[in-house]
Amino acid sequence: MTHPEAHKSHRAGWLRAAVLGANDGIVSTASLIIGIATASATQEYILLAGIAGLVAGAMSMAAGEYVSVSSQADTENADLAIEKKALENDFESELDELTEIYQTRGLESGLAKQVAQQLMAHDALGAHAKDELGITDTTSAKPLQAAFYSAVTFTIGAALPLSLAWAIPGHLLVISVAVSSLFFLALLGGIAAKIGGASITAGALRVTVWGALAMSITAVVGNFFGVATQ
Template sequence: MKLHEMHRSHRVGWLRAAVLGANDGIVSTASLIVGVAAAGATQEGILLAGVAGLVAGAMSMAAGEYVSVSSQLDTEKADIAIEKRSLENNFELEKQELAEIYQGRGLGPTLAGRVAEKLMAHDALGAHIRDDIGISESASARPVLAALSSAVTFIIGAALPLLVAWLVPTVVLIAAVCGASLVFLAVLGALAARAGGAAMSVGAMRVTFWGALAMVLTAVVGHIFGVAT
């Protein structure tokens, strides 16, 4: 009977982008709504600010993720090109380098040399990409996927407090948006922690803390400027 273990490291790329997008969508939009509401704006003005924040935030997240992950991909490609040239010019030295890596992981010199020789005979560049550079297929940079994940989840996250602001009367808008957004953040943190194999309670607490802090600060700023005007 073959044992199948379920690992989660292959989720790191899209999961990080998705959680970041949804979290930022909830926190930034809820904070914007609370800040504008605290300044005494009308419900129409609050919703307009929220929609503008949703559109701008989604584009910002997508562009930021794409540029960031593209830079990572460029670095990976440059390292692979260097390794490819080195294999073409110094094959035996590269084989020795690979054997030394395996020795460092606990293999004896003879076995490490044989393993390096076998792996390089099968796929020399792949062996060095994986074991020398440290790039794995599951964790390699995917700019388009990261950008789409961030943008879509930002929109979903931002739509939640925006919907609450649209449904409730202005007199209870701040309390309703804050309360609902904290619940959304707690659920998001718990689900993200579960998907990553961590404790759900820890994931929920850390996102709700920072979300609450952001909303309190923007409410204070909005109140100050509302009084000043």
């Protein structure tokens, strides 16, 4: 009876985009709200800036992820085209190449060649894509998926501090947005670490520290320009 392990690596692509999007949504929007609030802006201007930041940030995240992951996909496709041509022009050399790869992984030469022959008989390009280039269905670039997850999770992340800025006006706005955003960041970091099979404490601490730093800097900048313009 087999006992398959619950591996986490198949989640790497969408998890990265989702965590990055939500994290940026919380940090950038909360920092923007805090910076403008400490500059003594009215609640209307704070909300307007927050909404603009949400829309612009979501579109920027989607576009950035799409362009970045598309470039990765282009590189993968180019490598696969080269490999396909090599298989058509010199199949035996490619067989030897795959055999050497298996030998370096610990197989004796005869077994390594036998494995290479059987795998290439089944799917030569797939075998080289996986074992020579490191490209699999799990790790291959998916631009639209990355763009979608980034935009949606950025919007969700940004909506959290923005909703607090709308619900809690006045002198409590800054502290409420800061504390709640840090809580959301810690929760997000812990959840992402749990899904990815990493340390929950380390994941939560990492995003919280950087979020606190970003909000602190924008608060200082906002306060400086608010005082300077009075």
